[in-house]
Amino acid sequence: MVKVTHKGLWIDFSSIKKEHKKIMNKSLFFALITGFSIGFIMSDIPFFLMICDNYPFLLYFAPIVTILTGVLTIFYSFKFYDKQDELYQKYHDFTLMAGCVGFFFFGMILQFVSLFSTYSPSFMDYFFCVLLGGVIGQLYFYKKYY
Amino acid sequence: MKNNIKELRSAKKISQQQLADALLVSRQTVNAIETGKFDPSLTLTIKITRFFKKNLEDIFKMEDK
Numbered sequence: 446m447v448k449v450t451h452k453g454l455w456i457d458f459s460s461i462k463k464e465h466k467k468i469m470n471k472s473l474f475f476a477l478i479t480g481f482s483i484g485f486i487m488s489d490i491p492f493f494l495m496i497c498d499n500y501p502f503l504l505y506f507a508p509i510v511t512i513l514t515g516v517l518t519i520f521y522s523f524k525f526y527d528k529q530d531e532l533y534q535k536y537h538d539f540t541l542m543a544g545c546v547g548f549f550f551f552g553m554i555l556q557f558v559s560l561f562s563t564y565s566p567s568f569m570d571y572f573f574c575v576l577l578g579g580v581i582g583q584l585y586f587y588k589k590y591y
Numbered sequence: 592m593k594n595n596i597k598e599l600r601s602a603k604k605i606s607q608q609q610l611a612d613a614l615l616v617s618r619q620t621v622n623a624i625e626t627g628k629f630d631p632s633l634t635l636t637i638k639i640t641r642f643f644k645k646n647l648e649d650i651f652k653m654e655d656k
Contacts, residue, residue, distance in 0.1 A: 446617035460617070530616035531632050532623055590628050591619055 447533045453587025454580065465528050472521035475514045482511040487568070532590065539586045540579050547578010593652045597625045599643050614638050 448460035461469060486493055486507055497504040526537055551574035555566040600610055607625070611618045614635065623629035624639075631639065640647055 446611070446615070446620070448617055448619060530620050531635060532617065532620040532629055535629075590623050 446530045449533065449536060449587065449591060453536070453583035453591065465525060468521055468525045468528070472518055472525055475518040475521060479511055479514040479518050482507055482514065486511065535590070536583070536586055540582050543582020543585070544575040544579035547581065548575045550574075551577055592630050593627060593654055594624065594650055595652075596621075596639065596643075596650060599645070599650065600625075603643075610642070613642055 446460065446462070448457040449455075450457050458466075493503075493507075526534060529537075548571060552566070552571055555570055555574065559565050596610075600607070607621045608618045611621045614621070615638075616635065620629070620631075624631050624635075636647065636651065640650060643650060
């Protein structure tokens with residue numbers, strides 16, 4: 446079973462059972478491909494479209510790969526989640542919930558700031574809001590339950 | 592919710608890790624239950640009572656608020 450370490454911010458990979466490690470590795474592999482393909486499409490759209498001029502199949506292929514690998518990532522991560530004990534499941538749920546709260550709380554602050562300045566929040570800014578919320582949630586959960 | 596898992600475990604002379612392995616949970620979960628930080632689910636509660644061969648009330652005690 447997963448051992449949560451570093452005040453709730455990390456997990457001890459060696460504590461995971463061999464068969465669960467296989468599932469987690471599959472999940473991480475598909476997450477890597479999903480992240481890469483999302484990054485490829487989103488990082489610089491003109492760059493992506495320029496490549497698609499030479500390789501038109503990419504225009505359809507890249508989003509399909511992203512969706513497929515995304516679904517597989519979710520499937521394997523839920524399979525992994527399902528095989529862990531209830532304290533870890535609670536930790537996992539709490540992290541996701543804290544991420545959502547972080548998105549709304551810090552996202553609203555960013556929106557408020559943007560009203561009075563030329564700054565406009567981008568995708569990455571909101572992503573960091575989720576990350577910050579998740580980290581605060583993990584620290585809180587570890588302090589309360591571990 | 593209070594419990595006397597620590598005493599029962601000591602009486603059986605088993606470690607938290609051994610109990611965790613028997614219940615198919617992590618040692619951290621056993622520790623969290625023992626210290627009263629985490630209330631186990633019904634499934635895990637039944638597993639604990641079966642492991643110690645005791646009734647629910649013999650292990651867990653509800654605190655009056």
